[in-house]
Amino acid sequence: MKANGTDRSFRADNGDVALELVSAAVTSLVEDIFASLRTVAAATRALWDRIEESGDRPGSSDLAALRDPVIGELQRQAELVNGVGFVVADGALADVPRYLEWWRPDVKPGGEAQRLELDLSPGSEYFYDYSTMEWYSGPRDRGVLWVHGPYLDYTGVDLYVCTFTLPVTSGRGKFIGVAGADVPVARLDAALLPTFAAHRTPLALTNSEGRVIVANDAEHVAGSKLEDPDSLTALPVSATPWSLVSLRSET
């Protein structure tokens, strides 16, 4: 599996078993998120093909049928994920130019999931133009899994998140949109910090831009950038565009 077009896998060829454990924890967390996206993508593709085979073009109301699989994944990933859905390719639907079937948990525990509605009209002040956003354009243009962030999504869900996406193509081979999930950095931190804290040397998980996601060192917190990444040893984490960086300079 590859994400953001990278195709590399981590091998603990330095024999560091402890580091391998940290890397495996990150990989398994990310693979499970992508497994949810595959479920949403499969449901979408099945629905899409069924409608096209009957000679119709899918419309926005047809996507309401995705509600159950989407909410199912949202509940399955409740510890980690704050939103799951399908974001339609520009112009793919018969009735509206843009649309998203995206669900978020209720703010109250035990409440019902809520559908996220964003302003999708181009003339509007708060137009949510997802076609220019990297989590959408990346998988659309390159046909690969994508992880974007950490970033502040203040026009969308008002959270500091990583967005995971996967391109979806119809049975006829046409790009029809992306399946996606938002994972708040705070949840990634809660899930991974115990593993990082147990590691005996200073270690950071960074994205491809060298931005820290989780670390076990107070000098390197989520959102900060590594000062001099070239002087540090970075090990790619399988299934992700991320790296584990040993924060001790090689001198």
Add this chain to the structure above:
Amino acid sequence: MAVEQLRGLTAVGAVLSPLAGSGPRTDAVVARISAAIGLGVIADGEQLPSEIDLATQLGVSTMTLREALAILREQGLVVTKRGRGGGSFVRASAEDVHARSLALLQELTVEGLRDLGDEHFAVAGATAVLATRRAVAADIARLRTLADRLAASEDAISSRRADSRFQIEVAVCSQSARLTRAEVNIQAELAAMVWLPRLGLNPADEAARHQQLVDAIETGDQAGARSLAEEYSALTIRRLIGLRMELARS
């Protein structure tokens, strides 16, 4: 529909979130909705959410909301159409928006403006430093695009949008959710007044200042970025205080 759409959009969320505290609710609802219209958050011709949705969103009874809508109708800010496709619609031309921004400015005291400016000074300076430490290449490109959009803007409303969007985006680059929320709230108060036609700001000049800030962020000049952001925030509030004093004279 609008409120559903707007959920999660911070500036609007701040305007249409539940009212805090007790006291005369009708007045508070009127103030909140007319502020949203005045700031251009709810645009001319846009339909307000249903009475039930809007009352829920603001945390008031439908009775209170109906009283508030009656007052807004009298003020000419809202028209209600009956029947199929009916509902309450906002009436706010560019002139209306400017008139309300001017009225808002007149309601503020010089001290109140100075204090708003002080808050912005703190937030703008801090976000500029953090953005300089944390911005990556894609952030720089986004900031430049927004500054270019301001330079190319052709009317006060699009200048206001591009300008406030740029300043919010600097906060986004700081990676701080709290500072970004603070900047969004400050922009909701400031931006409409800053782009009042009476102040005669030239979008290209303002955009050039923003590009200077991006230069400092890009080159990693933390002290330079801080002082440019602080100077710009101080200049903004000086302009508004100047206009406020002028209004007091006339």
